Amino acid sequence: MILFPAIDLKDGKCVRLKLGEMSQATVFNDDPAAQARSFQEQGFKYLHIVDLNGAFAGEPVNAAAVEAILDAVSIPVQLGGGIRDFKTIEMWLSKGVARVILGTAAVRNPDVVVRACKDHRGRIAVGIDAKGGKVAVEGWAETSELTAIELAKRFEDVGVAAIIYTDIERDGVLKGLNLEATSALARATKIPVIASGGLASIDDVKALTKPEYAMLEGAIAGRALYDGRIDPAEALAILAAT
8 A cells, every 4th residue: 555645736836726726726845856855755655746737738837846856756756737648648758757647638538548558558547536426637627427437447458557536526625535436446447546635634544454445556645744634654654564
């Protein structure tokens, strides 16, 4: 079980949003590379990065900040936001990103996911962001008619390394992970699933160790790490003991 600390990038800074609203951004660090180094020093083994501006623009916007992070740490990084075509996938993988996350592209251009998985097996993840049970796209600005399970089924056998499942209605508001919906998705697909959105306390970390959630690959932690609600050493020790 991997605990992924999140670095969300807006205007070159490390922020957290509430409910995916760009207008509801709190800046936690002006230096994303320093934040990444801090997470590595705390013992985290993987970083989760999102280019928020890129998710809305449809192309990389915070590339300089991402590259600074890649230069600052030795642990693997997964990156999403503004990655919509094969050229951008190739660019980030060549720069040292361990795994790219495709969200809007998975809905709008599924062939991009299929081709990327074929050429870069083990390095392509799909981000499924759900609002009201439906998959959201374009930086969460639009909602499709697809359910999370329907989207996951499209990529069941193409070699997707992981699905990052985010409950938008819990993201950044510390309501707790939606483990019921996340585990339902995990049971419906062979693809490893990572829980995201709402992780709020050490009790949420402990919940991840329950047998019914053992199929999850991990969870993403954001605001609760930044505001001190979760002690990194305690959280990592709990998961390491399972």
